[in-house]
Amino acid sequence: xxxxxxxxxxxxLKTGQSMTLQCAQxxxxxxxxxxxxxxxxxxxxxxxxxxxxxxxxxxxxNGYNVSRSTTExxxxxxLSAAPSQTSVYFCASSSPGGSSYNEQFFGxxxxxxxx
Amino acid sequence: xxxxTQPISMDSYEGQxxxxxxxxxxxxxxxxxxxxxxxxxxxxxxxxxxYKTKVTxxxxxxxxxxxxxxxxxxxxxVSLSDTAVxxxxxxxxxxxxxIFGTGTRLKVLA
Numbered sequence: 001x002x003x004x005x006x007x008x009x010x011x012x013l014k015t016g017q018s019m020t021l022q023c024a025q026x027x028x029x030x031x032x033x034x035x036x037x038x039x040x041x042x043x044x045x046x047x048x049x050x051x052x053x054x055x056x057x058x059x060x061x062n063g064y065n066v067s068r069s070t071t072e073x074x075x076x077x078x079l080s081a082a083p084s085q086t087s088v089y090f091c092a093s094s095s096p097g098g099s100s101y102n103e104q105f106f107g108x109x110x111x112x113x114x115x
Numbered sequence: 116x117x118x119x120t121q122p123i124s125m126d127s128y129e130g131q132x133x134x135x136x137x138x139x140x141x142x143x144x145x146x147x148x149x150x151x152x153x154x155x156x157x158x159x160x161x162x163x164x165x166y167k168t169k170v171t172x173x174x175x176x177x178x179x180x181x182x183x184x185x186x187x188x189x190x191x192x193v194s195l196s197d198t199a200v201x202x203x204x205x206x207x208x209x210x211x212x213x214i215f216g217t218g219t220r221l222k223v224l225a
Binding site for chain 2: 004033035041042043044045048058059090092103104105106107108109
């Protein structure tokens with residue numbers, strides 16, 4: 001299993017450009033999420049999905065769009081990049097079930113710089 | 116969602132036991148407590164999870180008092196490779212909104 005994969009690893013954008021960060025998982029997990037982590041800070045939840053066709057907003061959703069057409073993929077779209085979106089982006093997945101608060105598996109991250 | 120409070124940073128020496136405490140005064144009845152570890156330039160990694168009393172695995176122990184308003188992550192005999200940021204999360208299964216705080220930056224010294 002590759003686990004959670006993210007592409008690209010690094011990206012530089014100019015203000016106003018758009019792009020899509022890719023995230024895929026091969027563990028058949030229902031739950032997937034996107035976080036951003038600014039330097040020296042904790043992770044903040046952007047959007048999450050509890051299954052194909054179902055998405056919801058997290059703490060900091062503005063400026064980002066998501067969709068979930070398959071169980072495996074959960075892309076994050078920046079429609080018009082702004083310098084404030086310079087950050088490291090992490091994708092995560094987990095499998096709900098039982099009564100426990102299930103372990104999330106994280107990807108390696110995408111480091112995005114917006115000039 | 117229960118808010119958590121952790122020390123910003125801690126230093127320890129190799130071979131010592133490290134205890135990191137997390138405060139979660141408004142924890143709900145159905146909430147579980149989960150700890151993650153994050154190394155630089157990597158995504159967080161699950162360490163341990165518990166609901167009450169004590170949980171132990173091959174990496175750490177988690178102590179949760181009866182009132183569940185705090186929890187303590189215990190790392191036995193730390194090594195330099197345990198230098199990382201440790202996050203405490205509190206949440207209810209099925210809510211899916213996992214909120215990370217700022218974490219505790221542990222530095223292990225030789």
